[in-house]
Amino acid sequence: MKNKFQAISNKKIVGLLALLLTSMTAISQIKHGLRDISGRHVITRGFVINTNDHKGEVFFDSDDYKRMVRMGANAQVIRLELGKLSSFPGGSLDQTYLKKLDSLVSLGRNSGMKTVFKLTVYGVTKFSWEEFWTNKKNEHQTYIKAWKVIWKRYANDTSVLGYDIVNEPRKLTMNISYEDLTNTYLIPLYQKIIDESHKINPDKKILLQSIFMNKGEGIDNNQYAEITAPVNRKNIIFAPHIYQNKIDFIKPVMDRFDRESDMLEAPILVGEWGFPTFATTDTLTSGRLGQLEYRELYIKTAEVFDRMGIGSIKAWFLGNRSMQYFLSGGPSTWAIFSDKTDAGTVERKYITDIISRPFPQVIAGDIQSFLYNFATRTLNLNIKSNNSKGASKIFIGADRHYPDGFSIIINDDFILYHNPLKNIGLEVYKSYENGNPSDFIWDDYSQQLVVLKWPVDNSMLNIKIVPGLRNFELVKK
Structure with a gap:
């Protein structure tokens, strides 16, 4: 009788442990994603939308947005230019630019997409990260003033989800550790910006990134420094970037981001992802970073994202009008289309078929x-x-x-x-x-x-x- 009782008890214990493990797994898998106003679980995917490239202005129409939707996009991240919104050197508030932003938001809204704005430091003649951090000329207020133009303009637009407030902040020549730069300068700045935003937009989400490390200083082939202290603000989203080209590092990097997400008490929405494509890749089917290697790399990244239950934004929804020249493999681009037009129509299918994979958008x-x-x-x-x-x-x-x-x-x-x-x-x-x-x-x-x-x-x-x-x-x- 005793042995039978022990067997039943052990069976119950095993069952309870299995139930507990199942619950833990479910919790870890559903902590990401967002909730809409109805409380539905939302997985956000879409593209970075550039307002210009190295050749000049970029324009989109309703057909482009239809293509985004048919590629699975339910969100867009519009990349703002600081030079057209602020009084930083060489910059000024451009009313025509604001109307262009209105058009992009409207195109997204009419296509069922949410909009996030991301502020870059492009368009000014001189921007020094070192001077920006020390704030000796009141640069923070000038920066926040630029954001206030956007916050006030879209405060009542429910299709605008939120704001990615500092894009890829840098250390450059500052004699300081990344941890000290983050804790002493970046987090207090985030708190200052969030507090000002919430006065105008209390319901909008604020997206946060970490310091973009100097070349050669990345860890595990990851160029983004770890955030080790909380921001202690509500309505925040952790929006790291991952441009990983070494397949074995994809999961460890995302696991680190997951730990940062726990500490920040913020879900992850990957703000940018996808290693740039070399000019030779369109004709190179195999070999180092040929099309087969890109497909394998992107599939592995996509699987890690999906298993974590996170949303992701792909750079860029653009044609191949210009190339970057900062990688040793030669000219490269983040454009997902290969034709030399601004919006582009000829897909790099070894990339786009992975980006556009099936997924639950709203549940x-x-x-x-x-x-x-x-x-x-x-x-x-x-x-x-x-x-x-x-x-x-x-x-x-x-x-x-x-x-x-x-x-x-x-x-x-x-x-x-x-x-x-x-x-x-x-x-x-x-x-x-x-x-x-x-x-x-x-x-x-x-x-x-x-x-x-x-x-x-x-x-x-x-x-x-x-x-x-x-x-x-x-x-x-």
């Missing part, structure tokens, strides 16, 4: 985990449903990833499929007794699956998007 409930398997073309998504939060959206990108059609499988008990040869949306193979397949809508324009209501509420659901029709049509006949 009524809690995302427990998700991962797109590139080999099997399967999106595996685990959620806890909550229909009181509203509709859900899953980006599928069927034209790109499922030209042979796709099937939607929920807990193996609810199955719909889409045949691209028919113009009839989704068809039903199997449904719950009380399920309503008409709650599932295929939006071909945005390449999204819209779910008005989950077939089972307040429940754990496993949702799979798989290629092909799995012989459902044959079985029906």
Whole structure:
């Protein structure tokens, strides 16, 4: 009897431990992402939108935004120029520039995208990080004044999500450690800017980055210094950049960012990612950093992002009008299109097919985990449903990833499929007794699956998007 009791107890203990481990895993996987006004779980993806490049101004239209949406974008990060917003040397407030920003925000809003503004120090004739940190000429107030133009202009625009307040801050020639620079200068500046922003925009998110380290001083091939002290402010997002070209360092770098996120008490939204493309890569299929290597590198990065449940912003939604010359491999670019126009149309598909992978955009409930398997073309998504939060959206990108059609499988008990040869949306193979397949809508324009209501509420659901029709049509006949 005693042995039997011990066996039962041990079984219970094992079960409790398994439950605890499952809960811990779920917590670690769903801590990232954002919540919208309805409380839905949002994974944010999109592109950095440049207002100019080395050749001059860049312009976008509604067709460009349609392409972004069909690549999975539900957000844009507009890169601001300090020279057109401030009185730093060579700069002044440019009203025409502000109207251009209005247009980009409107294009995003009309496409269902949120906007984040990122302030860069471009466009001024002289900007010294060393002088900026010491603030002897009241540079901080001049900088904040530039931000106030944006804060006041978009204070009531709900499509503007927030502000990335200092882009890639530098140390350069200062005789100070990165930790001391961060703690003595960067964090107090962040606190000052956040406090001023919250007076005008208390509900907007503030995105924070770390110090961009000098060349040759990176750790684990990571050029961004670690933040080791809290900012102690609400409504913040940790927005690190990762331009990793060594595949073995991707996860360790992201693990470090994850620890910083815990300390900051802020979810991660990767502000920029993707190692730049060399001019030779478009014609080089193999060899060091040829197309196959880029694909492998980007897939590994994407898998790490997805397993962590984080959103990410890709640089840049641009054509290849100009190249950078700072890498030893020769001319390079972050542009995702290879043609020499500002917006671009000819995709570097060895990059864009990974960027545009299927993912849960907005979920009524809690995302427990998700991962797109590139080999099997399967999106595996685990959620806890909550229909009181509203509709859900899953980006599928069927034209790109499922030209042979796709099937939607929920807990193996609810199955719909889409045949691209028919113009009839989704068809039903199997449904719950009380399920309503008409709650599932295929939006071909945005390449999204819209779910008005989950077939089972307040429940754990496993949702799979798989290629092909799995012989459902044959079985029906």
